[in-house]
Amino acid sequence: MMNLKHCTPSDIPQEFLQYDGDIAQMGVGKSGKIGFLELELQNDSDKQKTIITKKQTQVPLYVQKALHYDLDYPSMAHVFILSPSGGILQGDRYRMDVELRNNAISHITTQGATRIYKMESNYATHMVTLNLKDNSYLEFIPEQIIPYKNSRFYQKTNLQIDDSSTVVYSETIVPGRIAMGEMFDFDLCYLKTEGKINDRVQFRDSSLLSPKMQKIQSLAMFDDKTILTSVYILTKKHVTKVNDMINELFSHTQNISGGSSILPNDSGISIRILGNSSEDQKITIYEILKIIRKEILPEYL
Template sequence: MSVYNLSYCTPDKIPSEVLNYDSTLEQMGVGKSGKLGILQLKLENDPIIHKTTIKYQHYKVPLCIKRAMYLEETCPEMAYIYIISPSGGILQGDRFRMDISLSNSAKSHVTTQSATRIYKMNKNFGTQIINLNVDKDCYLEYIPDQIIPFRDSRFYQVSNIKVHDEATCIYSEILTPGRVASNESFEYDICYMKVKSVNQYDKLRLIDIAKIEPKRENVKSFGILNNYDVLGSVYILTPKDKLNNIQSEILESLSKTKSVIGGCTKLPNENGVLVRMLGSFVEDIRNLIYSIVGILRRNVLNISFSGMRKI
């Protein structure tokens, strides 16, 4: 029996708010062919060609990747990896899992080819596990496009980020109100996203949860989204000696952006930096995230960021 079964792709301890939607599917059942998306990726620096290369890859559609690309002139050894979903998004009963690890001083920028669409569901829910492991002296940017929850969709995502104290990882999320052009703003049932990070000794660095249930709560109230529609989060795990400059520059960047409000705070015990942003348009949040990537590259790698490239 293959190890890549339903239990392998299903998160542990799914919150009760999500399990409330667990029921027998009217369409393809949970775990059937085409419902389990798997991506395993190991990246290492190759000392012969002086580039980060894919040392191991395994994927199962509806998740796959293209070959590594080298697009950054200021950092030619950095591997750009594009995650692709031929199904176009997550359907009811889908269980996706991604395991990405970096070792031997690898440097990589990982993104999605397009937005993650969470399709309408009449039974059950969709889940995604993201496991990132960043070893000593490695550098990872995980910057996916936005999440678009369709009407009546239910989605649970858990991200486990293991980062060595002498490594760097930046991880971002953008949550939109839905298909605004189709008059589907905040018509989804639930979007529950949990981020947990530990260091190489499994010592806790952060736990952060964003749970939005538009049909059960007024998401436009003060203290939630207020007058804004788009939520952005950025998690930066990097050596402590870099944090003061990074935080200072991010706060300056936030102060200059009139279309987005946000804050930047150090994590307990200086384990990293958390940035939270609210805006009215995805592009404004995305541009600010790119600005933060540029700040991180400048402080950690002493290089510039020429901007995102989509293929």
């Protein structure tokens, strides 16, 4: 299962195909170039908490045991995705499959930012599938993506739930290593997200950033902001109320611009946040999580 084909998206965008060449160093598919993580979490009624019931990993992706340190939500499993590599290199192919079942409640994040290193040839890809069943709840909130100069990165995310479950997913793109003088110097950063409820597509959303071809800091795109965060809430619970509360939050925030809208068929909420500080973006994400935990999470406790 953990071979190159399994960990490579079947729909590599046209924009990347021009870079689909051989690598002089360690080629695509070699040991260490394929990262794989398969994770299943379920509620353990005897222990009264969510635990990891299945784990399969291939370095450079792995996880440690689930932690239960939140006194407000003692049953919630906190899971940190780790990588010893320090970043994603040319030719890397990563895949994460996470499934929650049986009233599982979890918060998953990464140990640090996802750094996309400079590329002389080829590109890197990352596939993420989050599958929730049986009244489960997941917050998947990774740290920011930092595309270095001349990097090329394609991430494809699939959110799949049944109508009893809720998933909250975020992604943040910064313009590069600002301290090193990089500002939108990467070649391509393409993030594609799809959400399904009961196997029916509710939305598809794509963010294609090609700074050498686009005027990123034009009024139509980022204006005077440099950092983009997208948050997707896929749920059938309290959608209108949560959406109103998030927009109310944005009306009082400083230093960032943001907006929230309801997804088709009242299937959830889509949120965009623009700012100039990754810390401000992160604070805003967790302010949104506070709203979700107040209005939606109690349904799962």
